[in-house]
Amino acid sequence: MSQKTEPVRSVKGVRDLLPKEMQLWQRVEEATRAVFSTYNFQEIRTPVLEYTSLFARSVGPDTDIVSKEMFTFEDSDRESLTLRPEATASVIRAYIEHSLYNEGGIHKLFYMGPMFRRERPQKGRFRQFYQIGAEVLGSMEPGTDAEVLEILHVLITERLGIREVNLLLNSVGCSECRPRYVAALRQALEGVKQNLCVDCQRRAESNPLRVLDCKVEADQPLIGKLPRILDYLCEACRLHLDEVKKGLNQRKINYEITPRLVRGLDYYVRTTFEMTSGTLGAQNALAGGGRYDGLVELLGGPRTPGIGFAIGEDRLVLAHQSAATQEAGANLIYIAWLEDNSLAAASDLARELRQSNQRVELVYSPMKMKKSLATANRLNARFAVIIGPDEIETGRYQVKDMASGQQEPVDRTGIGVYLQSRTG
């Protein structure tokens, strides 16, 4: 009889952002643009689709992102394409491809948009997620690092009022000093690794730095005794870190030096950081980033220092949610018409009000007064304009303030001004 067809549905780990939640997203994005603008950052948009080799070369072939989390497929001309898992590589690619370095000076760029990683979804983690990011190209000054961190701080804690925020700071050294540290770490692990969890035993071989990131309680005492990268930094890296710390102190931005902070992308050098919030659940990283002085060169451009960060917008919205409420129909004007012959007058008025940028709702189905006002109420309208035979005849429409219930007749010709002055 009624054989129901299987309804279509969305792909695992991706989701629709419905109008109700989009308000929050819009507010977050507006604040973001405003902040970036004050620091004279300019927006850049790069494609979602890139050649796979871009990420293999920049992010690193042995990272989790590249080795198991990318949406990669072969195009019909046999080219391997990938849905971007992050945007720094793309921004650098664009910087090189369009020879922006020839313009001279420092490039300060920001972007926002969807990224894709094929992970198992959970709270704050999706397969299509959104990042807001910034990249500064052409400055190796520690003052730049401090300003980049200042932007994060201003946006997240000051502008968006997110609570329980921690800024974790570390230096992962450079190509000169990091290998020395990794060697020392490997050696130290040889002695103790049989007492660590199975994951750590594996990491000790494949990626010793990852051991530092282990969260297993029983492993902590042993990990605490491992060599610290800060003790192995070369002179230049140590000075750089000191200057960044000074910059943060001067700005009165709280941070925590975290020698165990390791980033999941291979291109980072020197300054690395992460911002977490206790309001988020297990996936508590709100933003992360660092310096990547060798990346532009690695991707075929001129030697150019860089630093940047990426904020997880989904998580930012999640954390922002607590403090946010906004009525749907702010300043909405609802037009309640009563008889067929008043519809024309209603739609004329609607068009006129809209021309002066007022938000107007006009429903075309005929309704009784009672239902019409109930609709206005549900839409959370600020005013209802009542137009019926009496109003048409007198040329004065009833304007009702929905909050107070008060209403008064207003001259047809003066309605625009009347409403304008009351809805701001």
Added chain:
RNA sequence: GUGAGCGUAGCUCAGCUGGUAGAGCGCCAGACUGUGGAUCUGGACGUCGCGGGUUCGAAUCCCGUCGCUCACCCCA
């Protein structure tokens, strides 16, 4: 990739040890024929995720499967 929990009305959920489906909210209508948010009355809406098994009988028990959620992992 691994583990745990959960899939019943638009939403939130109840339904004990098997007897064939309920509440609240929401929605629609009326009480109130040109005045909303309160109240009352009535109404519509369910392949009980899907498939199979056990049984006279399954939302309930068993197996499988799909989906969602959270956690591990990893990261933003």
